[in-house]
Amino acid sequence: MANKTYIELVNDVLVRLRENEVTSVNDTSYSKLISKFVNDAKRQVEDAYNWNALSETLTVSTTANLFNYVLTNAGIRFRVFDVLNDSSNWFLNNAATQEMDAWFLVNTPEYGSPRYYNFNGVDANGDTQVDLYPIPDANYIVNFNIIKPQAPLALNSDAIKVPDEPVIFLAYAKALAERGEDGGLSSSEAYGLYQTSLADHVSVEGNKYPDEFTWTPT
Numbered sequence: 001m002a003n004k005t006y007i008e009l010v011n012d013v014l015v016r017l018r019e020n021e022v023t024s025v026n027d028t029s030y031s032k033l034i035s036k037f038v039n040d041a042k043r044q045v046e047d048a049y050n051w052n053a054l055s056e057t058l059t060v061s062t063t064a065n066l067f068n069y070v071l072t073n074a075g076i077r078f079r080v081f082d083v084l085n086d087s088s089n090w091f092l093n094n095a096a097t098q099e100m101d102a103w104f105l106v107n108t109p110e111y112g113s114p115r116y117y118n119f120n121g122v123d124a125n126g127d128t129q130v131d132l133y134p135i136p137d138a139n140y141i142v143n144f145n146i147i148k149p150q151a152p153l154a155l156n157s158d159a160i161k162v163p164d165e166p167v168i169f170l171a172y173a174k175a176l177a178e179r180g181e182d183g184g185l186s187s188s189e190a191y192g193l194y195q196t197s198l199a200d201h202v203s204v205e206g207n208k209y210p211d212e213f214t215w216t217p218t
Contacts, residue, residue, distance in 0.1 A: 004164040007156040041170035046149040053161040058144040062136035079147040087140040088113040110134035163201040169194035
């Protein structure tokens, strides 16, 4: 079953608040507010776990004598799962900035197939830059396997990637906290529903990859 769209998420929250459904997330000032809570909740759920639906592989194709590369479309919020030198069949290790500085500036730099990486700033587009070491002496394929959060939902038809139920419960809790108690569910009770739902979905996800992730509820 496909995950819910932006408009479906907003309407689900509105119904729980005993408000009228809308045909667009921007129909009313209140639906606009709920849409903000939905995106806030989506981001929080994304950050809570390494969801498989957010996994992505970014490929860097090196050029001889060039050590700095841009992870195009990566942004800055991603989390690294592993980095593989596909050409040499080994994993790269993350090196501290001080180590990289010593290798590049204090000692005579080595050239060869990369074994280390270090993130080094962002480019003009806001994408993360990475330094590789040794400095590549030829063309190598380096794959960055990452967990990359989805861009904020914008269109009514945008479908969420992470489980939608905890997102709905958290957005609902945020909406209840914003407008105060009204005789229905309290914001703390709604937040409890979110925590239970999130834990349930993490458990289901974790059973698919039992050796890969650990998670502590917050």
